Amino acid sequence: MTSFTIRGATLVSDMGEERADLVVVDGRIAHRGKSDRVGEVVDATGLLVMPGMVDTHVHLMDPGPTEREDFPTGTRAAAARGVTTVVEHTHAHPVRSADDLNEKRAYLQGRANVDYGLAAHVWPETIPHIGGLAASGITFFKIFTCDTHGVPGLTGPELTLALEAIEATGARALVHNEDQEITAEAERRLKEDRRVDPGLLVEWRTREAELVAVAATAALASQSGARVTFAHVSNPAVLDVIDEFRSLGSTIAAEACPQYFALDEAEVVEHGALRKFTPPARVRDEEDRSAMWRAITEGRFSFFSTDHAPSTMPQKTAGDFWEAPFGLPGLDTTLPFLIDAALTGKISLSDVVRLYSTAPATWYGLPKGTLDVGADADLVLVDPAAIWAVDDSDIISKAGWSPYSGRVLQGRIVATYLRGEKIAGDGTPHDQRTGRFLQPIGIGGRG
Numbered sequence: 353m354t355s356f357t358i359r360g361a362t363l364v365s366d367m368g369e370e371r372a373d374l375v376v377v378d379g380r381i382a383h384r385g386k387s388d389r390v391g392e393v394v395d396a397t398g399l400l401v402m403p404g405m406v407d408t409h410v411h412l413m414d415p416g417p418t419e420r421e422d423f424p425t426g427t428r429a430a431a432a433r434g435v436t437t438v439v440e441h442t443h444a445h446p447v448r449s450a451d452d453l454n455e456k457r458a459y460l461q462g463r464a465n466v467d468y469g470l471a472a473h474v475w476p477e478t479i480p481h482i483g484g485l486a487a488s489g490i491t492f493f494k495i496f497t498c499d500t501h502g503v504p505g506l507t508g509p510e511l512t513l514a515l516e517a518i519e520a521t522g523a524r525a526l527v528h529n530e531d532q533e534i535t536a537e538a539e540r541r542l543k544e545d546r547r548v549d550p551g552l553l554v555e556w557r558t559r560e561a562e563l564v565a566v567a568a569t570a571a572l573a574s575q576s577g578a579r580v581t582f583a584h585v586s587n588p589a590v591l592d593v594i595d596e597f598r599s600l601g602s603t604i605a606a607e608a609c610p611q612y613f614a615l616d617e618a619e620v621v622e623h624g625a626l627r628k629f630t631p632p633a634r635v636r637d638e639e640d641r642s643a644m645w646r647a648i649t650e651g652r653f654s655f656f657s658t659d660h661a662p663s664t665m666p667q668k669t670a671g672d673f674w675e676a677p678f679g680l681p682g683l684d685t686t687l688p689f690l691i692d693a694a695l696t697g698k699i700s701l702s703d704v705v706r707l708y709s710t711a712p713a714t715w716y717g718l719p720k721g722t723l724d725v726g727a728d729a730d731l732v733l734v735d736p737a738a739i740w741a742v743d744d745s746d747i748i749s750k751a752g753w754s755p756y757s758g759r760v761l762q763g764r765i766v767a768t769y770l771r772g773e774k775i776a777g778d779g780t781p782h783d784q785r786t787g788r789f790l791q792p793i794g795i796g797g798r799g
């Protein structure tokens with residue numbers, strides 16, 4: 353392993369910023385502060401150094417429909433944009449038992465450019481497998497409250513059983529909250545009216561459907577004591593419900609995704625399936641957008657993720673709107689989006705590290721997300737003065753496009769290190785495939 357010293361940078365942690373050297377020896381941070389030269393010197397004058405980002409909601413479709421995305425490509429996109437750890441689950445080839453997990457781990461050997469954890473799905477008939485899966489090292493259990501992506505939603509009694517079983521193991525749950533009866537009835541009515549226009553999305557996957565499901569899940573999480581993440585919270589009204597149950601003692605987390613800050617509800621009318629994701633974008637005006645950013649500074653969101661669920665342009669635009677797959681690509685753009693938000697005054701640089709690195713790592717028991725001595729040297733170097741525009745030609749994901757194409761951003765990622773090895777530079781990822789499987793520490797029955 354190589355040893356080197358990063359000199360001249362501003363180190364950014366979840367607690368603040370400081371000018372200090374960072375010494376890396378054998379893949380770990382060996383010293384932080386003023387130091388004599390150790391190994392090669394990396395001149396980082398004028399740059400920021402952050403811990404590698406930890407994206408805990410990623411779909412790489414592998415194994416599965418890998419024409420949409422696979423592990424080698426998706427983790428190259430992650431590496432190029434400062435994400436050094438992902439937690440992945442694919443709906444097309446779900447992990448539902450310990451045997452499924454072992455099979456997927458074997459398949460993924462040599463396919464990842466960043467470190468990774470794996471999530472398991474809970475289907476009604478697989479609730480008895482929860483204990484075995486938790487002991488086998490999954491990062492969390494993914495649950496739906498409505499039928500989506502070919503995954504069955506859990507009814508209230510089924511969700512109760514699942515959360516009780518998860519709480520008994522000490523593991524975590526990530527719940528996609530939309531009410532089955534509301535969404536199913538809206539779909540029936542819209543199809544009866546022969547609607548195929550993109551505007552149907554917000555009438556199908558409504559705010560009410562999300563709020564009803566969030567309230568029910570929060571009540572059951574409170575009753576069971578389970579630690580639950582509320583996936584892709586789309587608007588402050590959902591946070592109001594979460595805050596109420598937090599005030600009653602529930603240990604629950606609210607996940608933010610950039611699409612609910614950057615994209616407008618009305619964009620689906622113009623862009624069609626390229627804005628088809630669920631819950632849909634909710635921002636209707638600048639006050640809505642400002643309210644979402646205020647929620648960050650007020651500490652109401654627990655962490656960020658991408659919900660990276662890419663499809664290519666032809667896949668998105670084939671057939672009518674109903675047939676188009678849900679989801680957006682996000683690994684190529686989420687850290688740049690957050691860095692720009694910090695450099696333009698919406699949030700702080702420490703917020704970026706806390707929300708997209710330290711907090712998700714801590715919540716899910718992953719040994720990442722810090723610049724402390726002894727930690728893995730997962731590092732991101734950022735040029736805060738760089739101004740650039742997102743362009744589809746720069747998208748590394750197999751999607752090949754971005755909903756943020758044309759957006760001008762401040763701050764550019766210039767290098768990414770995984771355990772002290774440079775895995776990307778100047779926006780170009782290497783294809784080293786040195787990523788390792790991570791098991792949670794201290795949760796899910798593991799020490």
